[in-house]
Amino acid sequence: MAAALEISGLRKSYKGFALKDVSFAVPEGSIMGLVGPNGAGKTTIVKLILNLVRRQAGAIKVFGLDNLADEKAVKNRIGFVHETPALVEDVPLRDIASVVAPFYPCWNPALFQAMLREFELPAGKKFKALSHGMKMKFSLALALSHDADLLILDEPTSGLDPVFRRELLDRLAGVIQDGRKAVLFSTHVTSDLERTADYVTLLLDGEVVLSAPRDDIRDKWAVVKGGPELLDPVRRPLFRAVRESPYGVEALTGDIPASRAAFPSAVFDRASIEDIMVFLHSGASHD
Amino acid sequence: MIKLFRKDFILHKKFALGVGLVYPLYIGYMGSRIGHTTLLPVLCAFLYVIVPFVLFGREDKFKAETFTLSLPVTRREYLRARFLLSWILMLLMFAAGSLLMAVVPGAKLPAATVFGPRMVLSSLAFIAVYFGLLMPLFVRFGQAGLLVFLVVLQITGVLLMVFRSSVGIGLIKTLFRLVPNAVAEIQAAFGPAPAVFAVLSLLALFSYGSFSLSLALFRRKEY
Numbered sequence: 002m003a004a005a006l007e008i009s010g011l012r013k014s015y016k017g018f019a020l021k022d023v024s025f026a027v028p029e030g031s032i033m034g035l036v037g038p039n040g041a042g043k044t045t046i047v048k049l050i051l052n053l054v055r056r057q058a059g060a061i062k063v064f065g066l067d068n069l070a071d072e073k074a075v076k077n078r079i080g081f082v083h084e085t086p087a088l089v090e091d092v093p094l095r096d097i098a099s100v101v102a103p104f105y106p107c108w109n110p111a112l113f114q115a116m117l118r119e120f121e122l123p124a125g126k127k128f129k130a131l132s133h134g135m136k137m138k139f140s141l142a143l144a145l146s147h148d149a150d151l152l153i154l155d156e157p158t159s160g161l162d163p164v165f166r167r168e169l170l171d172r173l174a175g176v177i178q179d180g181r182k183a184v185l186f187s188t189h190v191t192s193d194l195e196r197t198a199d200y201v202t203l204l205l206d207g208e209v210v211l212s213a214p215r216d217d218i219r220d221k222w223a224v225v226k227g228g229p230e231l232l233d234p235v236r237r238p239l240f241r242a243v244r245e246s247p248y249g250v251e252a253l254t255g256d257i258p259a260s261r262a263a264f265p266s267a268v269f270d271r272a273s274i275e276d277i278m279v280f281l282h283s284g285a286s287h288d
Numbered sequence: 289m290i291k292l293f294r295k296d297f298i299l300h301k302k303f304a305l306g307v308g309l310v311y312p313l314y315i316g317y318m319g320s321r322i323g324h325t326t327l328l329p330v331l332c333a334f335l336y337v338i339v340p341f342v343l344f345g346r347e348d349k350f351k352a353e354t355f356t357l358s359l360p361v362t363r364r365e366y367l368r369a370r371f372l373l374s375w376i377l378m379l380l381m382f383a384a385g386s387l388l389m390a391v392v393p394g395a396k397l398p399a400a401t402v403f404g405p406r407m408v409l410s411s412l413a414f415i416a417v418y419f420g421l422l423m424p425l426f427v428r429f430g431q432a433g434l435l436v437f438l439v440v441l442q443i444t445g446v447l448l449m450v451f452r453s454s455v456g457i458g459l460i461k462t463l464f465r466l467v468p469n470a471v472a473e474i475q476a477a478f479g480p481a482p483a484v485f486a487v488l489s490l491l492a493l494f495s496y497g498s499f500s501l502s503l504a505l506f507r508r509k510e511y
Contacts, residue, residue: 051358054510076360083358087351089299100295104359 002028004062005151005183006050011059013045018207020045023059025202025212027151030180032173034198034215035187036274038282041204043187044084047155050185051081063151077105080149084156084187086140090129094122094139098146105147113146120165133160141169145176152176152184158193170197191275201274203281210281215274224276225252225260227267236263242280253280292361292369299352300343307339312381316388323396326465329407333414336381340374340419341426341434348430354511363506371423371499378415386411405480409487410468416491417467420498427502427509 004026011023020042027033035043048054050061052072061068063075088097094117102108117124120138122131131139137160144152152173158166173184174197188194194201194215202212211218225231231243231250239260240252253272254260261269272280297304315335322328347353357366386408390399401407425433462469475483 048511052363053354053357055508072362073360076358079358081358083354086355088355089347089350089352092299096298100298101359103291103294104361 005029005064006185007062009060012057020207023209025209027183027185029183030177031199032177032184032197033200034194035202036191036194037204038189042207043204044155047153047187078150080144080152082140082144082154082157086136088128091127093125093127095124101143107148109146113142116142150182154186156188158190173197194274203278205282219271222255222272222277223257223269224272225254225267225269227264239263289369293373296373300346312384312388315385316392319389320392320395326468329411329414333411334418336378336415337418339381340377345431367503367506406471409471413467413491416495420494423498424502424505428505
């Protein structure tokens with residue numbers, strides 16, 4: 002399957018933070034969830050794709066086009082929603098849309114109007130009069146109205162009520178139905194990914210620690226619950242992270258068959274994306 | 289380019305209309321009170337140059353540049369549009385301001401002087417110099433760049449005042465008269481038409497240098 006977005010060896014350093022050789026791909030016709038705790042580097046990756054910050058190494062290709070050499074063509078195929086939408090505030094929504102529309106040859110005014118109605122956004126209302134959730138909805142309407150082939154959404158569900166949040170996730174699933182489009186969706190709300198994502202990339206401290214189809218993650222990863230025998234140093238390499246509590250020991254494994262064989266009396270629960278994120282994040286400091 | 293102009297027009301139309309109506313009146317009246325042929329272009333050019341930065345400062349204030357740069361537009365195109373729009377605005381202000389200066393009753397300089405080649409070229413030269421210095425600062429520091437420029441001007445002024453006794457008032461006058469005198473000398477050496485061409489070429493070259501520097505800074509800017 003061709004890649005809608007392909008990132009390889011991406012590096013970017015700030016004082017106290019660095020993206021380290023980030024590589025992953027979003028196949029066409031899929032939704033990729035980019036997940037990680039705050040400060041993991043999700044927004045930096047999104048900004049690098051849009052050339053809002055400068056990369057120090059690596060390559061970013063969108064439908065085979067380099068994001069710097071073919072910047073306009075690449076941006077033309079991207080619909081973007083920023084985590085904190087910022088536009089000139091004292092202008093009505095209809096004016097903002099009339100500014101954005103000419104930049105995209107495929108702008109669909111009827112679709113945009115339909116979305117304004119659906120999202121209950123009055124076209125004459127000024128941007129500054131919108132709540133954060135409404136601003137997010139307006140940004141989504143802009144991003145979805147020009148038939149973008151790649152939607153990049155940075156924390157799109159923050160500030161949204163649960164009903165709209167569910168609708169948005171369903172809408173994203175609808176976007177990729179033609180098998181050609183793709184969605185990259187950064188979040189730290191892992192339940193959104195469980196519902197929607199086909200692929201998950203987990204970032205911790207600027208590094209990709211896991212990038213795989215969601216179903217593979219579900220099949221391969223488990224939380225093992227047991228007693229102190231889980232701390233046995235000989236069998237310890239089976240686990241990616243171990244956590245002790247007054248009630249016992251919990252461990253995260255990416256090799257369920259081998260772990261079952263090594264600890265037949267332990268309890269195995271399927272690991273959620275949140276479990277994996279929390280274990281690996283805390284494992285980095287406690288392990 | 290047109291799309292970017294259109295964007296600025298739609299997003300800032302009420303503000304621009306307000307400034308466009310009131311500001312030339314202010315400049316026209318203020319300019320009509322000045323009877324000094326060197327002081328007039330020095331002061332008024334700065335007032336013309338402020339206009340585009342006030343407009344761009346709105347986008348800076350709302351942090352809306354991130355969104356604009358996520359649209360299908362390169363940084364070069366974005367900056368080029370800003371340079372061109374700035375020059376259009378400054379020339380419109382210059383034309384309106386000069387016209388009002390000449391027609392205000394009791395104006396200290398006659399219309400022939402206000403629209404004379406020396407005054408026009410000197411004004412354009414000061415506009416180009418101020419704008420050429422300000423734009424890279426604005427690109428690098430945003431609205432704070434304007435303050436940096438003003439602070440540097442103030443400090444330079446204070447230093448000149450402090451050292452007036454040691455360097456002599458003649459040097460200060462020479463500094464301020466540098467541009468008008470250069471225009472006059474070029475005019476005297478080559479005649480009016482080649483002088484206009486020479487001055488405009490120099491200004492274009494200076495503006496291109498400012499654009500190149502601004503673009504280099506803009507490409508390094510991160511959002």
